[in-house]
Amino acid sequence: MSFLQSLSAALTPLGLLWTLLIISAATFMHELAHYALARWQGVQVHSFSIGMGPVVFRRAWRGTEWRLSLLPIGGYVEIDGMAPEEFKTDGGEVGYRQATRGFAALPSWGKIAVLLAGPLMNLLLAVFLMTLTFTSQGIPAADRARIQTVQEGSRAQTLGLQPGDVITAIDGREIPETLQIEGRTVMGWENLRNVLGTPGPHTFTLERAGQTRTVTFAWQPTVNGQRQLLGIGYGPDIVPAPLPVAFQTSLTTTVQAVPQVLRAFGNLFGRFLTLNFSQDENVTGPIGTTEIVGRAAAASPWALVQVATLLNLSLAFFNLIPIPGLDGGRILLVMIGSLRRRPLSFSQEQAINVAGFAFVMLLMMFVVVRDVSRFF
Template structure:
């Protein structure tokens, strides 16, 4: 996907999700009789402004959020006629409703988007089986083997392969990860991943390396030849099986792949079988630098053919009715919300890597990648970001919606607001935390971008 398409996918996501979040605040504020002055998507000096229904609607150039400005005596003089409609003069329950509306809209949107995908395209579940273990990797070091069925991660049962992988990745920096598995011969055992604080775990958190686990198996035949690649120029075709490189017999895909990877930018003579006949060809491998810049490897531009029998065993597709799609959407939203909260808890106690935090560049990359796959992947990406936005805004951090909810709930219980001093202290702490988080996110984006 081009840079322009990536930017378009990112801006679409931000404008949609931020607009709906702020629209939730606005609609409930109007319903509660509060005067709304401005609705802005983005921060900074607006480049688009329109007055409609007594509200100034704005688009601003910094796409990192938005806001709804309401009449409030704490932010300046308010005309006597507008005092009954000022936000800070409302009952705490009304203010709680206004503040909670934004995050709840995001959570409801996540349910709706998941429902749309499940109802239109069905539900695809990949069972938590290990099909391939790539080496070197943290999974290979821990002794994972093809055929393992993952049952639990640190004692928590897993529903599918994506659930298992996500939990392992988030737990890598929390100490040893105990993964309960059932081996291919039916024995139950535990694979221990002890990678906390290692460069390998950091690379996984930065997404410059993978765990080394894939649920799929492949055959030793070529499944796809990339256009304009060395393999394409050498005449290789789907269905070919490479059996020797420079005279060295290669029985399996990984055998000749290892030789190619170790010979970046060099000529190699390949012997391959096509429809029972042997052929030879010569090609010059591409020299490709790994994302973490740790080494340069050789590639020829082919992908293996999937093992269809294994894939049929681990992939489960179902087309639910509307009720089933709604139940699945709700369950996925709840599950990911709990997982997100658990991540923030672990991060607070130093049990999760800060490298998992992404900023605008990371989100843009994910938006572009999902959009290039298809509309279903992009809609699921929107649902996940909306869910994350909703959960994050409910955290009890001053300046976030969750922090305001704490203030107004305390006021409701006490019968009077918290002191101005306490509120101002909370705001300063909240701003400091959010600024530190933003700087960390930008730092992570930059290091990922330049492969450090």
């Protein structure tokens, strides 16, 4: 298959449409939070754009020009006093200097509130979507494995295993919620794969139609050099969850995701600095994201909601990275100025922001090139 054929197979119209809708919605809410916190503190917002590039529609409302721009990617708010202001020198030339009004005149906590509002909104959206999913679909039970499919003529069928059976214990021991496999933390139900890689007698304790059953069998992972399969598809058991439990689980899941996301971004930065273009399943580019969204849209609405949750989480955490040009970098500069008891000079802040913006752009180019390279 040629490069163009592979690319067109990944970028389906359905995937492109839903990717643009999800990212546009996440960006809109992100920028709306910046807007709301600025206006709440009496700071004027000159413009609010959905999309980037040339403006195709504009309307003034409540002191802000609301825009719809041509390119349906991202968006922005133009908050008074956040960008440098123009001035004319004695010679009539146009120069730039640090703004002294609007955002620039806010106390440090006010500036941080405006900057933090965007990522926090995406975080809240992710928690809301997770809560909605858990309430409607139930919560995955990490310590219980549900058999989803049983292959015809397989060893599992011979043993009497059936779809819907819930494995509650393996070899007489209850399944833990988490465990360490190959140096990483996984859910307890995933240990089933590890067990089936170990020869010898094994016992499954099952729940079926409210009754407990025990299945004992001898197992050899390989026979005559060929890998053996038990013949089941499985995943975590799903248990119903009332709203308070769903909300609490969403918060817990978000907190547990923090170290995983930090490791993923750390790995990405390491690959970027060493120009390592090998694929990484934890971080994907725009083509990979569109491919995932397309598969989710074709699978079910709830799969699409899960992808939207992950995208909002990623947007929140990425914007909080303390790199100048991102919200986290701007917050860092505000904190440095607060500790120094005077803001950075115009030239210092501009140099830092330009360097940070260049780094982010190079990082984005690296992600895109790595994303495209897998089709060659």
